Amino acid sequence: MALAERPGVAVDWLPYTLDIPSFLGAAELDESGRDIVGERNAHQWRRVRYIYMDCRREARRRGIVLRGPKKIFDSTPAHLGFLFARRRGSPRDFHDRVYERFWRRELDIGDPTAIASILDEVGPGASGFDAWCAEEGRTELAEIQRDAEEAGVFGVPSYRVGDELFWGTERLERVAERVSRRDPA
DSSP: OTGGGSTTOOOOOOOOOOOHHHHHOOOBBOTTSOBSSOOOOHHHHHHHHHHHHHHHHHHHHHTOOOOOOSBOOOOHHHHHHHHHHHHTTOHHHHHHHHHHHHHTTOOOTTOHHHHHHHHHHHSSOOTTHHHHIIIIIHHHHHHHHHHHHHTTOOSSSEEEETTEEEESGGGHHHHHHHHHHSOOO
């Protein structure tokens, strides 16, 4: 987000929906922490544990609470909410509120009603959200997803500078270098 504040840098924030079960297997934890779906193999569980350990490590550095979800959510409603907020001028507020609450396990990002409540909280309001989601919003989100995949996007966060793709927060330094070398014209 600090990169977006640099003079001459324009950032186009777009949502990307991960199909987590396709590469990490489906999972859902019961109250005791046992997987009740049982589709992940040992390698996938090691990857998942590492990913969350790494994310928590970075979150602690920033003073953020991050608790891994107990199930795989369909993030489509949250992504539609972001696009709706973006059209109405408050995508950052929406993003920050959703991000914080999701990682504290206080928000079901797959619940359109919960997402509408966030839209009401951050200012754009949820009036027209349901109708927009039913047609125009889903079409826009599908186009963004298709365009991202055609550009080589496979995960989040991903960054494009011109035709160059970068993936992961550890690549932000390289993104900043690339942005600094760009011809402002």
